[in-house]
Amino acid sequence: MDIVEYLKVKKRAIDMALEKIIPKETDFPQSLHKAMRYTLFPGGKRIRPILAMAAYEVVGGRGNGILPYACGLELIHTYSLIHDDLPALDNDDYRRGKPTSHRVFGEALAILAGDALLTEAFRLMSKEGLRGEMDSRAAMEAIDEISMSAGFTGMIAGQVVDIESEGKKVELPTLEFIHTHKTGSLILVSIRTGGRLGGAGDIEMEALTRYGKAVGLAFQITDDILDVEGSRASIGRAPGVDMAREKNTYPALLGLEESKRRCNELIGQAVAALELFGNKGAPLREIALYIGERTS
Amino acid sequence: MDIVEYLKVKKRAIDMALEKIIPKETDFPQSLHKAMRYTLFPGGKRIRPILAMAAYEVVGGRGNGILPYACGLELIHTYSLIHDDLPALDNDDYRRGKPTSHRVFGEALAILAGDALLTEAFRLMSKEGLRGEMDSRAAMEAIDEISMSAGFTGMIAGQVVDIESEGKKVELPTLEFIHTHKTGSLILVSIRTGGRLGGAGDIEMEALTRYGKAVGLAFQITDDILDVEGSRASIGRAPGVDMAREKNTYPALLGLEESKRRCNELIGQAVAALELFGNKGAPLREIALYIGERTS
Numbered sequence: 246m247d248i249v250e251y252l253k254v255k256k257r258a259i260d261m262a263l264e265k266i267i268p269k270e271t272d273f274p275q276s277l278h279k280a281m282r283y284t285l286f287p288g289g290k291r292i293r294p295i296l297a298m299a300a301y302e303v304v305g306g307r308g309n310g311i312l313p314y315a316c317g318l319e320l321i322h323t324y325s326l327i328h329d330d331l332p333a334l335d336n337d338d339y340r341r342g343k344p345t346s347h348r349v350f351g352e353a354l355a356i357l358a359g360d361a362l363l364t365e366a367f368r369l370m371s372k373e374g375l376r377g378e379m380d381s382r383a384a385m386e387a388i389d390e391i392s393m394s395a396g397f398t399g400m401i402a403g404q405v406v407d408i409e410s411e412g413k414k415v416e417l418p419t420l421e422f423i424h425t426h427k428t429g430s431l432i433l434v435s436i437r438t439g440g441r442l443g444g445a446g447d448i449e450m451e452a453l454t455r456y457g458k459a460v461g462l463a464f465q466i467t468d469d470i471l472d473v474e475g476s477r478a479s480i481g482r483a484p485g486v487d488m489a490r491e492k493n494t495y496p497a498l499l500g501l502e503e504s505k506r507r508c509n510e511l512i513g514q515a516v517a518a519l520e521l522f523g524n525k526g527a528p529l530r531e532i533a534l535y536i537g538e539r540t541s
Numbered sequence: 542m543d544i545v546e547y548l549k550v551k552k553r554a555i556d557m558a559l560e561k562i563i564p565k566e567t568d569f570p571q572s573l574h575k576a577m578r579y580t581l582f583p584g585g586k587r588i589r590p591i592l593a594m595a596a597y598e599v600v601g602g603r604g605n606g607i608l609p610y611a612c613g614l615e616l617i618h619t620y621s622l623i624h625d626d627l628p629a630l631d632n633d634d635y636r637r638g639k640p641t642s643h644r645v646f647g648e649a650l651a652i653l654a655g656d657a658l659l660t661e662a663f664r665l666m667s668k669e670g671l672r673g674e675m676d677s678r679a680a681m682e683a684i685d686e687i688s689m690s691a692g693f694t695g696m697i698a699g700q701v702v703d704i705e706s707e708g709k710k711v712e713l714p715t716l717e718f719i720h721t722h723k724t725g726s727l728i729l730v731s732i733r734t735g736g737r738l739g740g741a742g743d744i745e746m747e748a749l750t751r752y753g754k755a756v757g758l759a760f761q762i763t764d765d766i767l768d769v770e771g772s773r774a775s776i777g778r779a780p781g782v783d784m785a786r787e788k789n790t791y792p793a794l795l796g797l798e799e800s801k802r803r804c805n806e807l808i809g810q811a812v813a814a815l816e817l818f819g820n821k822g823a824p825l826r827e828i829a830l831y832i833g834e835r836t837s
Contacts, residue, residue: 268693277693277701328656333648352629353704356652360624360659361693367663368688374681381677385670388684392664397564397573397657405573408649 248531255295262312280350280358285323289341293318297439299528300453306443313373314387318435320366321395327359342481387438394434403427412491420493429461455518463511464536466504469494479540512537544827551591558608576646576654581619585637589614593735595824596749602739609669614731616662617691623655638777683734690730699723708787716789725757751814759807760832762800765790775836808833
């Protein structure tokens with residue numbers, strides 16, 4: 246399969262769906278909708294919604310029922326970026342090659358646009374459950390797990406520990422806690438949501454979970470590596486900011502070579518977890534390999 | 542009926558339920574859970590969850606099925622206070638007689654604690670739908686309406702217009718937009734959620750909606766009036782801050798007497814909307830009268 250073409254087709258479907266959901270820039274109050282759109286479009290790789298769609302299809306899910314959940318996951322991811330970039334948190338000036346939200350709209354609107362995207366994610370997912378393409382109960386289970394993965398037991402716990410560890414030397418277990426929570430948990434739940442709504446059985450869910458844990462951690466390790474090895478053009482922001490900020494990263498703790506070795510090991514684990522899907526597992530396998538080799 | 546006793550009993554039930562939901566201060570990461578608890582306890586009047594419970598019971602709802610939704614609404618309200626108090630927004634130093642969240646925990650944790658409370662609200666409500674005390678579909682409808690009322694078509698739209706109107710002289714329609722969105726929409730949806738989950742029919746829902754719109758606007762007008770007439774002891778923060786900040790308020794636009802007249806008129810409309818409930822409507826009627834006369 247052509248993974249580049251696959252990712253392009255999926256990204257287009259997600260972008261079109263997101264375009265429909267978010268109000269136009271001309272709707273009142275315009276500033277809020279502009280700020281919501283600014284970080285959402287053109288956006289990044291859409292890796293979380295693509296993983297949700299791929300997992301959905303791999304276990305036999307059909308049609309577009311997964312799309313609102315895939316979009317909801319991207320809205321949650323986008324809100325977390327806006328809040329993470331704020332001066333009080335990471336104080337980042339650039340994201341994906343353009344100034345961050347608070348630099349363009351001011352802090353107040355950046356905070357509120359993030360809040361609005363998070364709230365809209367849940368509206369979108371509950372609305373879909375109502376529309377009947379999905380069973381209400383399955384939809385509810387998905388919302389439940391997504392909110393746990395995004396909340397104080399998941400992503401936000403990771404953000405808190407990340408901030409509090411800045412400038413301190415932490416041990417590997419703490420770094421793993423940060424990475425598996427801050428980045429890993431939303432990636433894992435994207436895959437599990439796709440599987441769950443696609444009708445995966447227990448054994449399939451277990452395989453997707455192993456795949457998701459490995460891919461989620463590998464994704465963050467490559468992020469750390471790109472901060473060291475990437476160029477501004479490829480990663481859309483200045484490289485080296487993690488180091489300058491004394492962020493705890495895999496390269497800082499284990500060195501570049503060992504970080505790459507661990508990343509490859511995780512990609513191997515992810516691919517191995519897909520065995521039971523046979524040929525049908527190709528999209529998820531190719532995405533894992535793509536993550537292992539990504540340069541942006 | 543003894544409204545003071547009624548409010549006390551309901552508040553206690555809500556506080557006990559909230560106490561169970563939010564992790565202990567000793568759980569990791571402690572700072573996050575401390576910050577989540579700090580603004581939530583002892584909290585305010587719990588007027589939104591009490592309205593949800595009262596509406597639920599007035600239309601014949603039984604048992605504690607409404608409690609998770611009532612608590613979810615209070616979590617959403619609490620997150621909105623934390624974010625609203627931030628330096629980039631209202632820059633408030635005191636809330637309910639104690640320093641605001643960012644003054645105690647710093648801005649980063651205040652932002653993340655707010656995010657966590659909002660996310661937890663949706664987990665709590667979807668979890669309840671799964672537990673089966675509520676029909677999944679009704680639960681989903683409730684989540685859908687709550688997210689709309691809290692999001693970019695509701696509360697957040699009000700916050701944005703409020704911030705952008707500071708220091709400008711606005712007309713009454715804009716002030717009404719701010720009030721009905723920023724405060725009114727969460728109060729209205731609290732009442733409607735109680736009604737919906739309590740099994741209200743169309744006519745009952747229509748009456749609750751009229752009641753909720755009137756009560757929601759009256760609540761904000763009394764807030765504006767208290768900023769002029771209240772003391773620091775009664776309102777838990779310095780009075781006169783709205784004026785100092787050139788906030789648009791009813792007293793500033795219409796004068797104190799006319800504001801009070803409008804408030805009384807709204808309370809009258811709220812009480813009139815309850816006619817079809819007869820004696821059963823007493824709790825909602827007494828809450829409306831209480832809101833009209835509140836001093837804190």
